[in-house]
Every structure is written in structure tokens, then in C-alpha cells.
Amino acid sequence: MSDPGHANVLDQVALTFSDWRPLRHVEDPLQKDLSAVARAGDCLFLACDETASVERLRRLEDGTFGDHRHYVLDEFVSLPGGAEGEMDIEGLCAEGGFLWIVGSHSLKRCKPKRDESDAGDALKNMEDIEREPNRYFLGRIPLVEEAPGLFMPARQDGERNAAWVKFGKKRSSLARWLAGDPHLGPFLNIPSKENGFDVEGLAVQGDRVWLGLRGPVLRGHAVILDLDIKEKVPGRLKARHVDGERRYRKHLLDTRGLGIRDMRLDGDDLLLLVGPTMSLEGPAFVLRWRDALHDSSSGVIDPGRIETVAELPYQLHADHPEGIDLWPEGGAGALLVIYDAPAPERTDPDTFTVRADVIRPPGRSDHGIVSRIVAASGLQV
Incomplete structure (x- = not known):
């Protein structure tokens, strides 16, 4: 796999939100907790992993994005946890006149309370594992073009309906389909960020949907x-049988232990944003899985078909890359990158603004992903 080195940051795009404080159950400003992004015309749809909503920004005359609209998803779909239940949205994709949305489908272990004076009580608190029913969402919402390039979500638009895969308060259809899987089944009851099952990437073409897993990572292979x-x-999505008795194909890619954080189709290829699986700091890369659309059966992907597009700028405890999308304004190969825990220098708390990066991959060299990941992590081999 080739390794062209660090991405070139061509530009930054200012994203300005409304005052987040009136929103219920939101502990941090929206611009500090972005988890997914999707472009549709002159609109950016973004998600914050604390809410059950999507945020729409539109392009303004100066090239920035603002005029924030907040859409509560319970108005379009039936959420088992209601509008106040956290969805942990980790993937968005605008495709075919729909906005596709996926939650993490993950469990969450409680953190020890910071003010916990008794170590035993803190340890006891960590025994609790929470299951948020809204996290098990996979579906799509029609996008209606209000004006040229300006889209808004709707529950129904003519014959197009909001539709989703069946899910309930304890189990989703996806979990049921995977329960007997020899690779993934054992990880369904392990919390996220502990190498448990955790969906973080989404890509769509027509009726074909790819879900990238942050975890589990299997012997260094992302799934x-x-x-x-x-x-x-109407209103109900279901996956057909595509691999024997299974309703999914399963692709394993050698990422040297990194999990999928986002995905985006680029022609016949699939671009992969990869980063740490566990709760730790580490480098992030954009990879290219060549001719991904032509893989019609499960298997381990030939490492020669996985190229390192770029290593993203890395800071300790800040600027964690969470989402990517194609950005044609930046020229061939340009991508928009949004970050969780943005560094202070890319935010303006007074105006609720954060700046996303527009990157362009550098020229290729003959080094592989192994050398880049090893060098970035400081490991000895």
C-alpha cells in the first residue's frame, strides 16, 4: 500500500451554529461534538452524537456555512427512545434524494464519577452498561429541494417515505442478523471503545449500504x-439475503489495528477514514479501497487494493477526525474533514463557529501504511 504522507490543508470552511444552550440534554456546544457530515447541494448536514437530531447549514455568499436549522428526528421517524433519547449518530450520507442516517448500534459503559470519593463506589459504577435504544437506527429520510441547492428533510415527499430498519428497545434487526456471526457475534455485548461492536462509517449507492465498524478490529483488520x-x-427497510443465508457481506481490511471512523464513495472506490478503536489518542489516515463496488462476496481484501491516501494532522487531546466528504471546490481529490474535540484555535465560542479543513492528498511515494502508522505511534518493530 502506498503512503503519500501528510495531507495538505488547502483551506478551512467556517461552520456557524445557533446558540446550543436552549437545546435539551446537550452538555457541550454542538460545534464541539460533531460526529458525521454529508453534503447535499449547498447544504451541509451534520450530527452531534449527544442528540437525536441533524443540523443543517447552508452556504452563504461569503463561502461560509450558516443559517443553522435544527431538525429533531422524532418528527420524521418513530424512535423507541423518543426525541430526548441519544442516537449517537455516527454516519450520514446524502444519496438518491435521501439523507441516510446510522446510529452507532453500540453499548456504553458508565464512567466513574469525577467527584467520586470512594474508589470502591467508582468501581461499582463502572459495572453499569447502558443500552440506548435510539442508537440502533439505520434508515433514510427524503430530502426536499426548497430552492436550488437548498434541501430540507421531510417525513414524506410524494411516494418517497421516511423508512428504517426495524428496531426496538432491546434489539435491532441488524443485531439479530449478526447474532450468529462467528466473527462479530461475540462482540455485540461488549461496550464501544472496548473493541465492542460500534458502527461509525456509512456509505450508500442506490440500495447498497456499507457500514464501517470502529470495532471490533480482528487481528488488525477493520470490518x-x-x-x-x-x-x-412503506416505512420499513429490510436487507435481502446476499451471502448464503446471511443478509450482509463482510469485508475485512488490514488497517493495522485502526477502526473505521467514516466512509465515502469516490467513483468505484471507497474512501475510509480510520483511527484508534479504543479510548486513546493516535493518528488518523484516509485510505482508499480500490474497486470496492465490484466486491460481491465476503472475504479478506487483498492488501494491494488498499492505498494510503493521506495522514491527517494530529494533535494530542484535540482535533479527532470524525467525518469526511468529497469537496470538489478544492480540486481533484479534495476532502472536507470535520473534527470532534476541535482545538481552541479552530473555534469561536462567542459565535458558535468551528472551522473544518479542506485537504488535498499529497503525491504518492513508495512507502506503505505499516511504516506510517509505526512512525506516527513511535512503536518499535
Whole structure:
């Protein structure tokens, strides 16, 4: 796999939100907790992993994005945890007139309380594992073009309906399909960030949906699920059988222990944002899985088909890359990158503004992903 080195930051795009403080159950400003991004015309749709909503920004005359609209998803779909239940949205994709949305489908272990004076009580608190029912969402919402390039979500637009895969308060259809999987089944009851099951990437073309897993990582291989999903009845999506008795294809890619953080189709290729699986600091890369659209069966992908596009700028305790999308304004190969825990220098708390990066991959060299990851982590081999 080739390794062209660090990405070139061509530009920054200012994203300005409304005052977040009136929102219920939001502990941090929206611009500090961004987890997913999708471009549709002159609009950016973004998600904050604390809410059950999507945020729309539109391009303004000066090239920045603002005029923030907050859409509570319970108005468009039936959420088992209601509008106040956290969805932990980790993937967005605008495709075919729909906004596709996926939650993490993950469990969450309680943290020890910072003010806990008794070590035993803190340890006891960490026994609790929470299951948020809204996290198990996978579905799509119609996008209606209000004006040229300006889109808004709707529950229904003519014959197009909001539709989602069946899920409930304890188990989703996806979890049921994976329960007997020899690779993934054992990880369904392990919390996220402990190498448990955790969906963080989403890419869509027509009825074909790819889900990238932050975890589990299996012997250094990240996992991508590949489903053919159709609306069998109005409002209900279901994956058809595509791999024997299974309703999904399963692709394993050698990422040297990094998990999928986001994905985006680029022609026949799939661009992968990869980063640490566990709760730790580490480098992030954009990889290219060449001819991903042509893989019609499960298997381990030939490492020669995985190229390192770029290593992203890395800071300790800040600027964690969470989402990517194609950015044609930046020229061939340019990508928009959004960050969780943005560094102070890219935010303006008074105006609720954060700046995303527009990057362009540098020229290729003949080094592989192994050397880059080892060098960035300081490991000895």
C-alpha cells in the first residue's frame, strides 16, 4: 500500500451554529461534538452524537456555512427512545434524494464519577452498561429541494417515505442478523471503545449500504458490512439475503489495528477514514479501497487494493477526525474533514463557529501504511 504522507490543508470552511444552550440534554456546544457530515447541494448536514437530531447549514455568499436549522428526528421517524433519547449518530450520507442516517448500534459503559470519593463506589459504577435504544437506527429520510441547492428533510415527499430498519428497545434487526456471526457475534455485548461492536462509517449507492465498524478490529483488520436494503413496505427497510443465508457481506481490511471512523464513495472506490478503536489518542489516515463496488462476496481484501491516501494532522487531546466528504471546490481529490474535540484555535465560542479543513492528498511515494502508522505511534518493530 502506498503512503503519500501528510495531507495538505488547502483551506478551512467556517461552520456557524445557533446558540446550543436552549437545546435539551446537550452538555457541550454542538460545534464541539460533531460526529458525521454529508453534503447535499449547498447544504451541509451534520450530527452531534449527544442528540437525536441533524443540523443543517447552508452556504452563504461569503463561502461560509450558516443559517443553522435544527431538525429533531422524532418528527420524521418513530424512535423507541423518543426525541430526548441519544442516537449517537455516527454516519450520514446524502444519496438518491435521501439523507441516510446510522446510529452507532453500540453499548456504553458508565464512567466513574469525577467527584467520586470512594474508589470502591467508582468501581461499582463502572459495572453499569447502558443500552440506548435510539442508537440502533439505520434508515433514510427524503430530502426536499426548497430552492436550488437548498434541501430540507421531510417525513414524506410524494411516494418517497421516511423508512428504517426495524428496531426496538432491546434489539435491532441488524443485531439479530449478526447474532450468529462467528466473527462479530461475540462482540455485540461488549461496550464501544472496548473493541465492542460500534458502527461509525456509512456509505450508500442506490440500495447498497456499507457500514464501517470502529470495532471490533480482528487481528488488525477493520470490518465493513455490505448490505442490499430495500423498502419492502412503506416505512420499513429490510436487507435481502446476499451471502448464503446471511443478509450482509463482510469485508475485512488490514488497517493495522485502526477502526473505521467514516466512509465515502469516490467513483468505484471507497474512501475510509480510520483511527484508534479504543479510548486513546493516535493518528488518523484516509485510505482508499480500490474497486470496492465490484466486491460481491465476503472475504479478506487483498492488501494491494488498499492505498494510503493521506495522514491527517494530529494533535494530542484535540482535533479527532470524525467525518469526511468529497469537496470538489478544492480540486481533484479534495476532502472536507470535520473534527470532534476541535482545538481552541479552530473555534469561536462567542459565535458558535468551528472551522473544518479542506485537504488535498499529497503525491504518492513508495512507502506503505505499516511504516506510517509505526512512525506516527513511535512503536518499535
